[in-house]
Amino acid sequence: MTAIRKEPTLAAPPKAAVAPRSESQPRYAAPIMPEGTVAGRSLLLVVVLMSYLACLALAGVLIISQAVSTWSADIARELTLQIRPVEGSNVDTEVEKAYVILQSTRGVTSLRIIDKAKAAELLEPWLGSMPVIEDLPIPRMIAIQTDPNNPPDLAALRSALAAEIPGAELDTHQQWQAQLSRTADTLRWIGYGVLAIITVATAAVTVFATRAAIAANRNIVEVLHLVGARDRFIAGQVQWHFVKLAFRAGIIGTVAGAISVALLALVGPGNVPGGLTAASRALIFAPTTFALQNYALFLLIPIVAVVVSLVTSRVTVMRILSEVL
Template sequence: MEKAISGAPMGPAGKPARPSRAAAIVPRATVAGRALVAVVAIMTFLASLTIGTALAVRATAATWRADVKREVTIQIRAGEKAATDAQVQAAVDLAKGTAGIAGVHVLTPEETSRLLEPWLGAGLDLADLPVPRVIVLRLDGTGRADLPRLKRTLSDRIPTATLDDHRNWSERLALMAQGVTVTGIGLLALVALATILTVVFATRAAVATNRSVVEVLHFVGARDGFIAAQFQRHFLRIGAEGGLIGGLSACAIFLAVAFLPRSGLLPAGEDQTAFLGWLDPGPLGFAGIGLAVVTVALATALTSRVTVYRTLRTIQ
């Protein structure tokens, strides 16, 4: 054979063979192919759940932190009713006279009782308990509120009063969000590694199964890039199919969870709604799932191509 074949293998009359014939190097419908689709779908599903949950928790924590930063509370220790009422009124007057505070609200006994229900149960009679009076201060968001000065003034004039800016809670929420994000990145790395290794082994198995065909194509002059492209298209199809199945399944889970509070299938109560609200990934989460599907498909194709190139180097 004097004439080297630069691209595809030669067909009749010296013309390049049609790519559709060469595509039969890797059969489209095999048991191994269907199994790999299932594996890729499972991996994409796990990755999508991780992405959606991590972004949902991060967004919820950010919302809670913003809410916490907009409010501070003053607590007046319980004592004789008349004296406590006077101290509450004095604290309210001081708060209203502080720049940067948009609103002041003294919690009623009913509101305080609802706050304590998760720990002490419903139907609580606060008259028999030394429950402090709580004053909620809403900040105007301009940052003008001089909370340290207000705290010193309260300590000087009302010794039983304490001001809490919820900084500890805000820091804990930030740490929790960071922890979830780091954990999510770690899980994604493990899923990605498992997917890549699975594709590598599947590609090697496909090359080994069709080794005689690959060798013939290689020896008659087909370029390595042409042969690798056939495997790449095959595994791209597998990656796209498995990725779509896994990604859409994860989206269905998140949409079902978001629908549950409005479906009437759950018992009435705010706890279930608040808990399920954590699992709403939002537009950014669904976009992340879509990106994961595309990434899985491309990574599957690229991994197979690299693996085929390395395998072809062993053919002399």
């Protein structure tokens, strides 16, 4: 009896074990709002420009504040003593007496007598260059520099000058300082108004861009509704798209604005003390504590752009979804 020989069978290759997807495993899906759309590029450009203008407006407010602080400090440090010619007295003698009184006054750091020729030059813009101007009874003046940390007692100084020198008048420049402060406040409010207008314009552009994005992707939104997606999910996808766009645009615009201010500080004329170039340099190259405060204010621009885009796109997309779906 012949034995039946059984051919060995080849075993099938083992199948790769496929682990089932757990519910907690994240799924990466394509975004609802595609990148690089016309509305997205337009919004990016507009937010960049708005952030750039906001940076310049904020820098303008800070520069004006810095310049006004410098000018106010210079005005507060300097006084002017006018000695009018009085009948029966010698003006030169009265100037010498005033110089001695001022030298002995606490808080006075330096004195400079303005002679009659220099005083006549100061009057030329109003009276013109006339030979008769030297014959006029022009008051003699003494420029006084004071210590801001240890200022003199102005009331006592006025009393001493009035008692010893007839025709003496001490000018503290408070009128000019008050006028300068009012002008600075007006310019600051103008800067704040520009910032408010830029914020409103950014919000308006975001509304139009959100409506355009929803209209362009209406089919996708409707399909998502058919498969059970909720409005909150769709709104979250849309607003995240605009938040990323606003943050990128805000950073670009702020950096461009900061570079422009730095160029003004480096390239502008620096031979004018207390000018805008000097104020720009003080803003950019300030001491550490003050510089950190300025840089923190500039960093608020992209943050504000993100907040405006977040709130505006959220409200807009929820309203659109409630109307059309």
